[in-house]
Amino acid sequence: MAVVRDIMAPFDLLQPSTAAEAQRLLARYGADAWVLAGGMDSFDWLKDRIKKPAVVVDLSGVTELRGIRPWNGGLEIGAMTTLAEVANHPGVQKNFSLLADAVRHVASPQIRNQATLGGNVSQDVRCWYYRAGWPCYRAAGETCFADTPVGRNREHAIFGADRCVAVHPSDSAPALIALGAQFVLRTASGERVIEAEDYFVGPNREITRINLLQPGDLLASIRIPSDFAGARFYFEKVRDRNVWDFPLLNVASAMRVSGGVIQSVRLAVNAAAPTPLRLRRVEAAVAGKPPDASTGAMAGELAVQGAVPLQFNAFKIPLMRNLVKRAIGGVEKAVWA
Amino acid sequence: MSDQAQSGNPADAKPIPFGQGYKLIGRDYSTPDLPAKVTGRAKYAEDFRAEGMLFAKLVLSPMPHARLRGYDLSRALALPGVRAILTPADVPPAAGPHGERVLTAEPMFQGDPVMAVCAVDEATAAEAIEKIELDFEALPFVIDPLDSLRPNGPNPRAEGNVWFGRELKPLKWTEADFASYANGQLPMGHAPSAWSYGDLDAGFRNAALVLDRSFVTPDVSHQCLEPRSAMAYWQNGKLVIHTGTQSTYQTVPAIARWLGIPQDKIVLVSEYTGGGFGSKVTGTMIMLVPALLAKKVHAPVMMRISREEEQYLGRARPGFQGRMKIGFDRGGRITALDMFVICDSGAYGSQFDVIASGNIVSLLYQPPAMRWRGVSAMTNTPTRSAQSAPGGLQGIAIIEPILAEAARKLKVDQVALRMANSAEGPAEYGPVREGQRAHATSCFLKQALAHGAEQFQWSQRVAQRPRRSGTKIRGVGVSLSAFSGGTIGYDGLLVITPAGKVRFHSGIGNLGTESVIDVHRAAAEVLDVPWDACEVVWGDSSRLLPYTCASDGSQTTHAMTRAAHALGLECRRRLQEVAARTLGGAPEEYEVANLRVFHPGSGAGMSFAEAARHAIALGGIYDGHQPNPGVHPATQAAAAALAGQGLVACARDRFPHDGGTYSYVAAFAEVEVDVETGKYFITDFLAYGDVGTVLHPKSLGGQLLGRSTLGMGHALGQKWVYDPHYGAALARRFYQTKPPTILDVPVDMQWNALNIPDPQTPVGARGVGEPPVGGGCAAILNALSDALGDEIFRRAPVNADTILTSLEAGRPMQLPLATGI
Numbered sequence A: 001m002a003v004v005r006d007i008m009a010p011f012d013l014l015q016p017s018t019a020a021e022a023q024r025l026l027a028r029y030g031a032d033a034w035v036l037a038g039g040m041d042s043f044d045w046l047k048d049r050i051k052k053p054a055v056v057v058d059l060s061g062v063t064e065l066r067g068i069r070p071w072n073g074g075l076e077i078g079a080m081t082t083l084a085e086v087a088n089h090p091g092v093q094k095n096f097s098l099l100a101d102a103v104r105h106v107a108s109p110q111i112r113n114q115a116t117l118g119g120n121v122s123q124d125v126r127c128w129y130y131r132a133g134w135p136c137y138r139a140a141g142e143t144c145f146a147d148t149p150v151g152r153n154r155e156h157a158i159f160g161a162d163r164c165v166a167v168h169p170s171d172s173a174p175a176l177i178a179l180g181a182q183f184v185l186r187t188a189s190g191e192r193v194i195e196a197e198d199y200f201v202g203p204n205r206e207i208t209r210i211n212l213l214q215p216g217d218l219l220a221s222i223r224i225p226s227d228f229a230g231a232r233f234y235f236e237k238v239r240d241r242n243v244w245d246f247p248l249l250n251v252a253s254a255m256r257v258s259g260g261v262i263q264s265v266r267l268a269v270n271a272a273a274p275t276p277l278r279l280r281r282v283e284a285a286v287a288g289k290p291p292d293a294s295t296g297a298m299a300g301e302l303a304v305q306g307a308v309p310l311q312f313n314a315f316k317i318p319l320m321r322n323l324v325k326r327a328i329g330g331v332e333k334a335v336w337a
Numbered sequence B: 001m002s003d004q005a006q007s008g009n010p011a012d013a014k015p016i017p018f019g020q021g022y023k024l025i026g027r028d029y030s031t032p033d034l035p036a037k038v039t040g041r042a043k044y045a046e047d048f049r050a051e052g053m054l055f056a057k058l059v060l061s062p063m064p065h066a067r068l069r070g071y072d073l074s075r076a077l078a079l080p081g082v083r084a085i086l087t088p089a090d091v092p093p094a095a096g097p098h099g100e101r102v103l104t105a106e107p108m109f110q111g112d113p114v115m116a117v118c119a120v121d122e123a124t125a126a127e128a129i130e131k132i133e134l135d136f137e138a139l140p141f142v143i144d145p146l147d148s149l150r151p152n153g154p155n156p157r158a159e160g161n162v163w164f165g166r167e168l169k170p171l172k173w174t175e176a177d178f179a180s181y182a183n184g185q186l187p188m189g190h191a192p193s194a195w196s197y198g199d200l201d202a203g204f205r206n207a208a209l210v211l212d213r214s215f216v217t218p219d220v221s222h223q224c225l226e227p228r229s230a231m232a233y234w235q236n237g238k239l240v241i242h243t244g245t246q247s248t249y250q251t252v253p254a255i256a257r258w259l260g261i262p263q264d265k266i267v268l269v270s271e272y273t274g275g276g277f278g279s280k281v282t283g284t285m286i287m288l289v290p291a292l293l294a295k296k297v298h299a300p301v302m303m304r305i306s307r308e309e310e311q312y313l314g315r316a317r318p319g320f321q322g323r324m325k326i327g328f329d330r331g332g333r334i335t336a337l338d339m340f341v342i343c344d345s346g347a348y349g350s351q352f353d354v355i356a357s358g359n360i361v362s363l364l365y366q367p368p369a370m371r372w373r374g375v376s377a378m379t380n381t382p383t384r385s386a387q388s389a390p391g392g393l394q395g396i397a398i399i400e401p402i403l404a405e406a407a408r409k410l411k412v413d414q415v416a417l418r419m420a421n422s423a424e425g426p427a428e429y430g431p432v433r434e435g436q437r438a439h440a441t442s443c444f445l446k447q448a449l450a451h452g453a454e455q456f457q458w459s460q461r462v463a464q465r466p467r468r469s470g471t472k473i474r475g476v477g478v479s480l481s482a483f484s485g486g487t488i489g490y491d492g493l494l495v496i497t498p499a500g501k502v503r504f505h506s507g508i509g510n511l512g513t514e515s516v517i518d519v520h521r522a523a524a525e526v527l528d529v530p531w532d533a534c535e536v537v538w539g540d541s542s543r544l545l546p547y548t549c550a551s552d553g554s555q556t557t558h559a560m561t562r563a564a565h566a567l568g569l570e571c572r573r574r575l576q577e578v579a580a581r582t583l584g585g586a587p588e589e590y591e592v593a594n595l596r597v598f599h600p601g602s603g604a605g606m607s608f609a610e611a612a613r614h615a616i617a618l619g620g621i622y623d624g625h626q627p628n629p630g631v632h633p634a635t636q637a638a639a640a641a642l643a644g645q646g647l648v649a650c651a652r653d654r655f656p657h658d659g660g661t662y663s664y665v666a667a668f669a670e671v672e673v674d675v676e677t678g679k680y681f682i683t684d685f686l687a688y689g690d691v692g693t694v695l696h697p698k699s700l701g702g703q704l705l706g707r708s709t710l711g712m713g714h715a716l717g718q719k720w721v722y723d724p725h726y727g728a729a730l731a732r733r734f735y736q737t738k739p740p741t742i743l744d745v746p747v748d749m750q751w752n753a754l755n756i757p758d759p760q761t762p763v764g765a766r767g768v769g770e771p772p773v774g775g776g777c778a779a780i781l782n783a784l785s786d787a788l789g790d791e792i793f794r795r796a797p798v799n800a801d802t803i804l805t806s807l808e809a810g811r812p813m814q815l816p817l818a819t820g821i
Helices: A019-032 A042-047 A083-088 A090-095 A097-104 A109-114 A117-122 A172-178 A280-286 A293-303 A316-329 B034-039 B122-129 B145-149 B177-183 B200-205 B248-259 B285-297 B307-313 B353-365 B392-410 B414-421 B445-456 B458-463 B521-527 B556-583 B608-618 B633-641 B697-716 B773-788 B800-809
Strands: A012-014 A033-036 A055-058 A068-071 A074-078 A182-187 A190-195 A218-224 A232-238 A249-258 A261-270 B054-060 B066-072 B082-086 B113-119 B133-138 B162-164 B167-169 B193-197 B209-216 B230-235 B238-243 B266-269 B301-303 B320-328 B334-344 B370-377 B428-433 B436-439 B472-486 B491-496 B502-506 B534-538 B591-593 B596-598 B605-607 B647-652 B661-674 B680-690 B750-753
Touching: A019 A033, A019 A055, A019 A218, A033 A042, A068 A090, A074 A090, A083 A090, A083 A097, A083 A109, A083 A117, A090 A097, A097 A172, A097 A232, A097 A249, A117 A172, A117 A218, A172 A232, A172 A249, A172 A261, A232 A316, A249 A316, A261 A280, A261 A293, A261 A316, A280 A293, A280 A316, A293 A316, A316 B800, B054 B122, B054 B285, B054 B307, B082 B122, B082 B285, B113 B122, B113 B285, B145 B334, B145 B370, B193 B353, B193 B428, B200 B320, B200 B334, B209 B392, B230 B285, B238 B248, B238 B285, B248 B266, B248 B285, B285 B301, B320 B353, B320 B392, B334 B353, B334 B392, B353 B370, B353 B392, B353 B428, B353 B472, B392 B414, B392 B472, B392 B697, B392 B773, B414 B445, B414 B472, B445 B458, B445 B472, B445 B661, B445 B680, B445 B750, B458 B472, B472 B556, B472 B773, B491 B556, B491 B608, B491 B633, B502 B521, B521 B556, B556 B591, B556 B596, B556 B605, B556 B608, B556 B647, B596 B608, B605 B608, B608 B647, B633 B647, B661 B697, B661 B773, B680 B697, B680 B773, B697 B750, B697 B773, B773 B800
Parallel strands: A012 A055, A033 A055, B054 B301, B238 B266, B334 B370, B502 B534, B680 B750
Antiparallel strands: A068 A074, A074 A218, A182 A190, A182 A218, A232 A249, A249 A261, B054 B113, B066 B133, B082 B113, B162 B167, B162 B370, B193 B370, B209 B320, B230 B238, B230 B301, B320 B334, B428 B436, B472 B661, B491 B502, B491 B647, B591 B596, B596 B605, B661 B680
């Protein structure tokens, strides 16, 4: 059969107006349904004709899944809230600027106007073999094309590889993990609230999935607790282009400092592994130490212990080391005459 | 010509204020196509619709090299709404034994078109494609030219791997030739093309410093925002085709040749072209698909090309694997230069880049002794074509980092080293042919370098301390740059209408450079008419076009201002004759200004409107019935078809010219690199041009900075990525191929130009599209090595991976000579 990578295959477009209705539709169609949020990931799959769902459930009309509201001293953000809305929200900017900073680094302004926070954390990997429809492990095949002696893997994983070496591409995910966010899922058996870092599924658990959502499930909202409101934050994303580029690596940290030492800290990186990585060992090691250059250096070295580079991505090891160093110890600012 | 006379000595040349001595030339204005472009009213090829229009979709080869043994179209043809499937048997034969075809049964690269499906809509066509069964026999393939040159390396097609002129033959180097590969130096076996002049050995023997460096430049797609979509239908035996092209005039003969039909059976509509950069010269064969299908199904057919298809079909610059050995004296003057390049010419035909690279290097840096050797290799990768400064960018990207390193090692200022080597005046270039070398018409690059250095505050930036602060290091870079800037011998055509308007017929493609309109101001200048009395028709071959150059090689401004100047003189003479024959006296007693032809003594005269009516009454040579016999037959035919519409004038450029026309740029850049992340930003940039007379300042600025940005893309991250085991393209979408965005360049990039007229052309104006490109790339590379040192990169683009790996491991990243990584 010849292949064409253009023009969506036909599907039934269902546009529920309530989350309950969306859930009913998803339950009815199960694995035949595709959940459409902002479409920034979906349309690639659909237009490439690699995914041909019978039914697309479009959540754009479900108003209850949109918007940002106070929650327990923190915020609850509807999964269908756009990244631009998140970045521009006064409450996010005031108390959780880490998240605003992270989503401002996603893709481009046009994409941020359309992309949703739920979509950003739920998007699939961008490995160029997988996205081109090659029959790799993640596509239920029996090989990885990126991890060969000549495979092109500059942007692939240095941690967490298990047959698949793709990396998770989200910029918002590490910020949400650092903020201790909770993801609110609506499943057939009722509402389920999970820690942000537990939402993501690595190839060691299930290689053809990227997150916990089962057919029929919805990611309804993301709750940000008040724990780190107004805390000391750090976000940095390194990419080739200054706009419209996935991360080569990103880092997010949230810390409370008191008496000159780190009282509590949460730290995560992404684009290093098939899932966002929360660096618990580093968090434990820096707790109680001053957030200075020496602690930062130690944190950086610790963070990359156990990293396994592929043919073309060894640069990610010093990159991750240095980003973690900065996230904990700060950046030595340039001062020009 | 400008009032300010220039002495023969280029060193005395001074910048001239734009527009000095002219009313129109050198002045800003808005071209008439702009409102439609900025409001979205402009219709590009895929915006057209026709009654009963059908759609076409392409079937592309999934393999890098294969033979189509058989196929089954029955299920696809049975799908309701499918009207026809075009196969390789339905398309014209290739021009030569190795030529490209519209569709092929032996695809030469992944993405080579094999079939095209025509259906009532694109959804049906796509569904039909998935019902086509193709039976391919996989054939040997090669992605990296060096792999094909190895002793038992694969050939990209049965006949061989390297172009010897127009012949494809096998060329294999020895294991001994490849010995240097392991340490990252380019192997240099036999090269089919070579030339040299001067005493190379003595040059190296007498050098104070000799550097021998290898460098790899990327394959980079043109990435026109408008892909090569086309819509076509046949009407009363004529083909009407809507597409984007770089030449309204020159595309018609190309289509005629490809389809085997007379030119007068073709109407080409191409009012707006969404970028070309060399990829739409004179068109692309794939645009014949809707024409062939339309004939088959007797209905209009639209073929919209997707971004991924454009990646395969939209052409690209060939990457080079290059090596250069240069000797320098203590002052930094080159004593000898030995250049070796391998050009990845892709799947069909040898690319001009390989030859241009040697010519441009020899022109720009004037080595007293030089050898150039070139290998043009075929690979199973998409078809290449000229891309802005073909070979020029690659040559400049290879030599400039070596010059930067030499300046550091010799402790010579970077600008001073380039001043010592820069071309000047009627500089010679290229090989010796029949006892002599070609020479340029003129070159004031040293002045551009000097004035550019002053404007950029080069000395202050070099002296600035600290160079490192925090995790950031700043570096500054300068690069020379040049490319061809003009040809000669084309025609102009205008009508002065009975309404008193001056209407120019423009055969130039409207690809965004504004030359489609700009050049006609040279004729208006001669006629001394206000611009608002002028109109230009363009973008449609049925509008009767004069013999016009294609807009490639940056030739248009030069070639067509010459034609326009000749046209202005011809029209003025005809106006004088019409006045004399109507009002008495001798023609030369009449003057032409402000839309009148008049006798300055008596005041007798007539308006252009009246002159047009008198021209119609006089007929013959005045109203197109007897066109100027000195112009191209196509121009004569166009003038004859306009007969009776007014005063019809046409003329050919026959002005003297004996040099090669080139334009020059001195490029300056500053970068700021974060050594902990490998991320860098371009903080400042200046392109200073020696482009002859400035015709349209805003357009010139757009070209100088826009094309510099095109060059910067090659330094910043734009490239192809190929899996060599499967012969498959991995970077296929914008987010993967990474053309530079507006946020990747400084917000206040600067430009300037000398505005010194070229002595060999009446208006003095030369083209500028391509000359900045090499400088845009190399100034960034040189600023990076200024910041980071000479051992950081041996290829472009330079990204965080290269910088961090080098800083960490103390060596450039692995596989330094491989392509497609």
